[in-house]
Amino acid sequence: MKLEPRDDWVYWSLLAHHASTETRKRFWAQRPDDIAAFLREQPEWTTLETLLVQEAMTLHELSAQGGSLITFADAEYPEPLRTGENLRPPIVLYALGDVRLPAERPFVAFAGSRNASEQAIQHAQQLATELTQEGYHTVTGFAKGVDAVVAQTTLETGGKTIGVLAQGLLHRLTQQLAREQMHALNEDRLLFLSELHPNAAWSGSFAMMRNRLVAALGDFLIVVESGPELSQRNGKTVRSGTFECAKIARKIGRPVYVLDLPAEGNQQLLAQGIATRWGESPPSPASQQPTLF
Secondary structure, eight states, X not given: OOOOOOTTHHHHHHHHHTSOHHHHHHHHHHOOSOHXXXXXXXXXXXXHHTTHHHHHHXXXXXXXXXEEEEETTSTTSOHHHHHOTTOOOOSEEEEEEOTTGGGSOOEEEEEOOTTOOHHHHHHHHHHHHHXXXXXXXXXXXXXXXXXXXXXXXXXXTTOOEEEEOSSOTTSXXXXXXHHHTHHHHHTTOEEEEEOSOTTOOOOHHHHHHTHHHHHHHSSEEEEOOOOOSEEEETTEEEEOHHHHHXXXXXXXXXXXXXXXXSOHHHHHHHHTTSSEETTSSXXXXXXXXXXXX
């Protein structure tokens, strides 16, 4: 199911991507019913107005491609994002697939390395299979490695999955994913979500930013394999996206589990008390936790 285009979509898009920080702060403080009237009252409206046609054309293309815009005011907006503690919710989400899917709980979020070990891949497949058979759906960042294995295993096992993307829905990377996953999209078993402008290109900062959405959409998070929290690459300090996802999940109140693998990040998560070893205590709301070992 997709949402039908509305005249106010373009104003929501302007607010999310082009309005000033002060205007967005006023939006959150006031929560106006009429978003168009609200924007027209703002000091930068003259500038925003020049972007109306451009944004309307982008949204028309998105709709023509089967996509939807979900605003914070819509009933289809995922409740975990609306009510999550310590979470900065997106003003809008762009969706490709069945927008009702986030309400079909329970969900388990997965995070893991793009360059995962063979051991981690095998565990990811087994866990995704067992949890899907128990009635869980999955949510990932839909990256290569662990994310891709979990998503594909979920679909092959008859489950449903959400992919939170680090690029816009009209970007060529998303278009390629949509072609590859056309059957799952048409069968309403896959939903792509992005808070980014439809034309936004992938970036590392966007990949980090989407972690909070992955973590929040799950009832709990499983870290399959993580690199160390900090590492050196080309003379620069690099943060592990998987490790950051675990920290965010903990911050927003989601239970975090990690597989007891020798990966440095996994052991750091256990040592720092960010995550519980998978198998030590059952997550809620599952009736029984699958076992790996």
